[in-house]
Amino acid sequence: MSRARAIALSVLLTCWLLAGSVAFAMPAAAATIEVDNTLSQTDTKGEVDVQTQVTVPDGVTSLEITIPEDTDVYETEGFSQSGTDGRTYEWTGGTDRPFVRYDLAGNRTIDRGSGEQFLYAVTDEWAVVRSPSISVRATGIDLRINCSNHVDGEGVAGRHITYLGGFEEHTREAAGQRFRLIESEHGDMRENPEDVLDSLAHAANHFETGARDDSVLVIAVPSNVDWAATGVQRGDSDMWVRDDERLDTARNTWIHEYIHTRQDYDRTEATRWTIEGMADYYAALLTYEQGRIDFETFQAQMDDGTRDRYSDVQLSDPATWENTRGNYEKGALVFGHLDRRLRADADTTLAAAIAEFNDPGTELTQRRFLDAIETTGNADIRDDAERYTETTETPPVWSRQQHLDAFGGADIRYEFEEFAVSGPYREATIDSPRVVTGETLEPTVRIRNVGTDAGEYTAELRVDGETVGERTGTLDADEAATVTFQRRFDAAGEYDLSIGTTTTTAVVEEPADVAVTDLTAAPADPTLGESVTLRATVESSADRPADGDVTFAVDGESVATERVQLNDGSVTVETTTTFEESGEYTVTAGDRSTTVSVRSETATPGGTESGMPQSTEQPTDGPDRPTTPTEGAGSGFGVSAAALAALAAVVLFGRR
Numbered sequence: 001m002s003r004a005r006a007i008a009l010s011v012l013l014t015c016w017l018l019a020g021s022v023a024f025a026m027p028a029a030a031a032t033i034e035v036d037n038t039l040s041q042t043d044t045k046g047e048v049d050v051q052t053q054v055t056v057p058d059g060v061t062s063l064e065i066t067i068p069e070d071t072d073v074y075e076t077e078g079f080s081q082s083g084t085d086g087r088t089y090e091w092t093g094g095t096d097r098p099f100v101r102y103d104l105a106g107n108r109t110i111d112r113g114s115g116e117q118f119l120y121a122v123t124d125e126w127a128v129v130r131s132p133s134i135s136v137r138a139t140g141i142d143l144r145i146n147c148s149n150h151v152d153g154e155g156v157a158g159r160h161i162t163y164l165g166g167f168e169e170h171t172r173e174a175a176g177q178r179f180r181l182i183e184s185e186h187g188d189m190r191e192n193p194e195d196v197l198d199s200l201a202h203a204a205n206h207f208e209t210g211a212r213d214d215s216v217l218v219i220a221v222p223s224n225v226d227w228a229a230t231g232v233q234r235g236d237s238d239m240w241v242r243d244d245e246r247l248d249t250a251r252n253t254w255i256h257e258y259i260h261t262r263q264d265y266d267r268t269e270a271t272r273w274t275i276e277g278m279a280d281y282y283a284a285l286l287t288y289e290q291g292r293i294d295f296e297t298f299q300a301q302m303d304d305g306t307r308d309r310y311s312d313v314q315l316s317d318p319a320t321w322e323n324t325r326g327n328y329e330k331g332a333l334v335f336g337h338l339d340r341r342l343r344a345d346a347d348t349t350l351a352a353a354i355a356e357f358n359d360p361g362t363e364l365t366q367r368r369f370l371d372a373i374e375t376t377g378n379a380d381i382r383d384d385a386e387r388y389t390e391t392t393e394t395p396p397v398w399s400r401q402q403h404l405d406a407f408g409g410a411d412i413r414y415e416f417e418e419f420a421v422s423g424p425y426r427e428a429t430i431d432s433p434r435v436v437t438g439e440t441l442e443p444t445v446r447i448r449n450v451g452t453d454a455g456e457y458t459a460e461l462r463v464d465g466e467t468v469g470e471r472t473g474t475l476d477a478d479e480a481a482t483v484t485f486q487r488r489f490d491a492a493g494e495y496d497l498s499i500g501t502t503t504t505t506a507v508v509e510e511p512a513d514v515a516v517t518d519l520t521a522a523p524a525d526p527t528l529g530e531s532v533t534l535r536a537t538v539e540s541s542a543d544r545p546a547d548g549d550v551t552f553a554v555d556g557e558s559v560a561t562e563r564v565q566l567n568d569g570s571v572t573v574e575t576t577t578t579f580e581e582s583g584e585y586t587v588t589a590g591d592r593s594t595t596v597s598v599r600s601e602t603a604t605p606g607g608t609e610s611g612m613p614q615s616t617e618q619p620t621d622g623p624d625r626p627t628t629p630t631e632g633a634g635s636g637f638g639v640s641a642a643a644l645a646a647l648a649a650v651v652l653f654g655r656r
Helices: 193-206 253-261 273-289 295-306 326-346 366-376 379-390 400-407
Strands: 002-004 011-013 031-041 047-055 060-066 071-077 079-082 088-091 099-105 108-111 116-122 127-130 135-140 143-151 155-157 161-164 167-174 177-184 215-221 231-234 238-242 412-422 428-430 434-436 440-449 455-463 466-475 480-484 493-499 502-509 514-522 532-540 546-554 557-566 570-577 583-589 592-598
Touching: 031 060, 031 135, 031 155, 031 161, 047 060, 071 079, 135 143, 143 155, 143 161, 155 167, 161 215, 161 238, 167 193, 177 193, 193 215, 193 253, 193 273, 215 253, 231 253, 238 253, 253 273, 273 295, 273 326, 295 326, 295 400, 326 366, 326 379, 326 400, 366 379, 412 455, 412 493, 412 502, 440 455, 440 466, 440 493, 466 480, 514 546, 514 583, 514 592, 532 546, 532 557, 532 583, 546 570, 557 570
Parallel strands: 031 143, 177 215, 215 238, 434 502
Antiparallel strands: 002 167, 011 143, 031 047, 047 099, 060 088, 060 135, 071 099, 079 088, 108 116, 116 127, 127 161, 155 161, 167 177, 231 238, 412 428, 412 440, 440 480, 455 466, 455 493, 493 502, 514 532, 532 570, 546 557, 546 583, 583 592
């Protein structure tokens, strides 16, 4: 990865060559006309600044260029306007490096029934626009024309799409291609860029038809624009994708747009549907084969093609699916059906069947499409192709076993095997995912490969649809493994837990209140100043862990408070206190109470007072009186409370 600042990147661009203007078969000594477009940001809303400069070689006798529509020319040198379209400029011969500078409208919108939405956009901070297409007409010696784009400032100029603004670049080499993933610094990619490149690299290696371009430019554009699409591919190998697009979906836009870069054939009206149908099918299939979705998710994507809304769609007639997703969804189902049949019956693929027509300038007609299927497959599969493209009939969605029979490969299954819990109350295996706030749920997942070949898996634990954990690995055929996830819950409620297509509900509750089930005082009849132990037996008030305070009180006045956290069973919590006046006291903890009777010092046989040395003084008058207690706050007794050291402030316990 590298942070791009100011760059000047030259990228080859195929200019529009007007018929008769330039020879296509040229000797090695032919001169080259260089056409360079420099793009930069401007303060004009919705526009970018472009300078188109031409380097004119010796021998050129005349030259004119036509710049794009929606331009506002504000400076020229060596060019003068000619023609009536306002876009054509003729070389005056005054310099061999003439140029035209203009503002180019960068915003491109489309209305698909919900108002104008953007295909290309210019914002105050960044822009993604179509790279300018310049047509050139020249006379003189044999000529070549080389067009290039670059950016003045921050950005990346592709052959067909240009991004302006700060970015970070991520690259990957795969299958002879160099992928350049441009991450706008003004966005926030949902997926890790390296994961996106992993997915694209896998697709490059496993999609078998169409030439691989040397370089693929992928621009992750910020999603805070009202985009008309999740992605757009233009030209040979340039594309943009919204930066919030996911990889773990059958509608994998990253792969969908990449497949378009490999579709080089020209289509007719009858085969137009194959462009989106093929891309949608392979986006789902390759994502499934990468282990990012399970078979049921892939199957559901194919099932979308059977919806009633497409019952009138005839794929070979675009009028029946224009302004719908019929060519995408029903097209994917039909393409997949034919691909599966060719794999099962003829050990080939639909992409391979049409590969001979997948070249620039080669037209894939309906007859060629059907003939290729029959040649590589058989007449029965051709009949299917004809029926499902030339009528409104819809093929059935195939089963997992049918898929496995045709495609082979790994078949990864997921299931929850057991649940455990850890936290302040317990560490244990539990029968169902029921916990209290503050605890961590630990689901163990069993992963099996029931397919015929080894394969990779990506196990994603999702909570209410959001991925909270991921485990990856490889399993041989018939091999199994287990993985464990951890998820702490801090808010009560019900949560959907899912792994693959397996779903369960996690119930999270607040801890129950603690309940005091027994209270004792020992001794229950102490003498003045004697230490008394107050002991409470505590349980949960419900069938779940409990958390709360146990307060010991004497005649309503708190003498000690202990925090108790427990699972099931009971625990004992205690404290000590002393009394400094005789009498009866009510001791409480929770809703339990007991009585303590405090005795004063009384004379005992042998001439001594109980618990005190005998006084040698004689009373001056009247009977003996008990010792006057020391003054203290409250109700006439003094308390010194301390928690049992072994329990500390929190009582921990185990299961019974």
